[in-house]
Amino acid sequence: MPDLHAAGAILIALGMFYGFINGRLRVELVSLLTIAAIALLLYVFPMPGQDKYAGLALAFEGFGHYALVTICSLMILGRGMVVTGALDPAARALAQIWRTNKSFALLFTLVVCMLLSMVINDTPVLVLMIPILVQMAVQGGMPASKTLMPVNAAILIGGMSTTIGTSTNLLVVSIANDLGMRPLNVFEFTPIVLFAMLPALPYMWLVMPRLLPDNTRAVAVESRHFLAKLRIAKDSTLRGKTIEEARGRLPDGVEAWLPPGAGGHVGHRVLATGTFEGLQEAARKLSATLAPNWLVERIRADSGRSGKDMMVAEMIIAPDSRLIGLTPKTAGFEGVAMLGIHHVRQPLRDTRPHTPDAPMKEGDVLLVMGMPDDLHRFAEADGLLQLEGGQEIVRSGKAPVAFAIMFGSVGLASAGLVPIAISALTGAILMFATGCVRFERVGRALSGQVIVLVAASIALGKFMLVSGAAGWLGGLMAAWLQYLPPAGVLAAIMVFVTTLTNFASNSAAAAVGTPIAFNIAAKLGLPAEPLVLAVLFGCNLCYATPVAYQTNMMILAEGDYTFGDYLRPGIPLVLIMVAALSASLVFWYGI
Structure with missing residues (x-):
């Protein structure tokens, strides 16, 4: 039986998983409670040969771990690619292909998303794809409910193929390094995943859309023109x-x-x-601007001097607004640029001409651009109600710089010249120094939920190891796995971790699964590396439930999916990937 500390580690791990599955407490709170429980247990009952303060160092070690610094740096790099519009050319090319051949476009989109998510975090790639797929559905393409889930799965598969594809990959690799495994290159196990993609890609392309409902009517909304x-x-x-x-x-x-x-x-x-997006694209194609060029340049200069981003916001004309009855020409806007106006339908027959210069009325929606403070003053002074969710203006002039920084960061780490922690941090610093990412806006790049979750997972993984809990659980599993061939052992580990991932958290599954895999390898006489990769892959096979990963939740509303919509196509995909990855690992490592 496990001793006090091992039993405590197992109970804390079970409590963490229960907290995630139950869903009553926020992920951040469950993570912080996990750290607090480890710290309190080791303070009251120190490990043999250690004082009561050693446990505090273990519990809070994750906040200073290089893996967390790397993850935050990669978030900043991904943010730089998004806000500078470095990914926009790829988005425009995809949109053009969707207009020509829907079936080929889906296949092409799946492949592009896989490739992008190898070096860019999964979330920004999906953020880029959602409006494209939804807009193509509105324009007569495949229903968004039939494309969003296959594309999300492709992004997740691409993300599992490199050490920097997801924060979970970095977490597994860093825990394994702490346990003594050699450092892995960025593209070290990419060929293994590429082999597994071969049977998965036709399934996502041809079968998954048929297993998903057509929810076009349920999610259709009228875009404001x-x-x-x-x-x-x-x-x-x-x-x-x-x-x-x-x-x-x-x-x-x-x-x-x-x-x-x-x-x-x-x-x-x-x-x-x-729509605003359509007008932006029209202005780009016609070499035009939506506001006077001198005004745009003045606002851009103010942005450069203040270090703040330009914003675009929608504002509704309130009943007491001074703008009612005036035209945009006679209104005398100050500090902001009007890009367009949406005329609200009038109760009686509207006699206004169909032109942006028509007199403004109560309920009309103005599309305006400016600095955040100027937009706020404009709304207060002129009796306007600003709608939630202002949009940042893409700094397209910085796009080549952001792309070069991302390419250099990944390239240096891929060549083995510097560790990914150093190259990613250097890239993040360059994003700040070149203005691709505003330092005061860094909060939009970093996810507090991910930070505390990773820190808690690192602490839990370390506690599972030093307490002997990982060794005890590893021995228990090894007693059952010893009768299986290597491929069966790898598949069993993947299924175990995948089950934890789909119903709790992939970071927590990584924290528990990685040290257990090390112990199983030692007891069965197998190399540790393929078993650790089985844990890494299992943490990424999160297609079967909406709660398994944050990108699964992002498509829930857009596709109007139910829990069963995830299970029906997700479980077969998990089984395909487990079989293909197990066979690929056995072949690659010759075990």
Whole structure:
């Protein structure tokens, strides 16, 4: 039987898993309670040969661990790629392919998402893909409920193929390093996962969409359309062309026409209507701006001087607003730029002309750009109600810089020149130094939930090891696994960890599973590395429940999924990956 400390470690681990499964307490609170329980137990009952303060060092070790620093640095690198628009060209290319061939587009999207998530955290990749897939569904493509889950699965599979693909991978590798395993290169086990992708990719492409419902009606929402002016640049080749030629360059969903008195040919103004995203794309294609160029440059200069991001916000005209009855030309906006206006439907017949220069009325929605403080003052002074969730302006001029920093950070670690902890931290510092990520906005890059979860998992993993709990559990499992061939041992470990992952937390599963795998390897006379990778892979096979991983929750509302919608396609995918990964590990390590 386990001694006091081993039994305490097992009970704390069970309590952590129960807290995650139960769901009544937030993940952060469960993580902090786990750390507190370890600290209190080792303070009251110190480990043999140690004083009561040694336990505090073990309990709080995770907050200073290099794995946590690496994870935070990679979050900042991913944030830099998003806010600079470095991933936008890939998004536009995908959108274009979706308009031509839906079946091939899904396959291409799956492959691209796998490749992106190898070096960029899973969450930013999914954030990039959700609006594309939802918009393509609105425009007649495959229903979002049939594409979001396969794409999410592809992102998770890509994320498991490198040491930096997910925070869980880094956690498993760092715990294994602490236990004496050699450091693994960034792409060390990528070929193993690529082999396992071969049977999984056709399943995600051809079978998963058939197992998922068509929830188009349930999730369909009417996107707000804005009236806007496209200010054509002086050197634009569109000047002097007909409006039909201009319409040929517009993205789907955007309509354009000439203002009165234009004479039939494009001059310095074109009127348009569409969603904000559509108008942005139209401005890009027509070499135009949605606000006067001098005003945009002034706001951009203010952003550079203050170090704050430019924001775009929607504001509703309140009943007591001074703007009612005025036109955007006569309103005299100060410090902000109006990009468009949405005319609310009037109770009686609306006689306003269909133009952004029409008089404003109560309930109209303005789309405005400016600095956060200026937007707040504008809303207060002019009687406007700002809607929640302002959007940052992409700093596209920094996109090549952000891409170069990310490529350099990953490249240095991949070549083995420096550890990933050093290259990722250096990359994060460069993101701050070059302005790709604003230091005061770093909170948007870092996840407090991930930080405390990783810190608690590191502490729990260390306690499981030094208390002897991992050795006791490893011996118990080895007694059953000794009759299985190596592939069966690997598959059993993966299934065990996968079960914990899908119903609790992959970080907690990593903390418990990694030291147990080490002990099983020692007792069965197998190399530790493939068993540790079985734990790492098992932590990433989180397709079967919505609570298994944060990206699963992100697609829940967009696809209007139920719990059963995850189980039905998720369980077969888990079984395919377990079989393929087990066979691949046996072949790769020759065991």
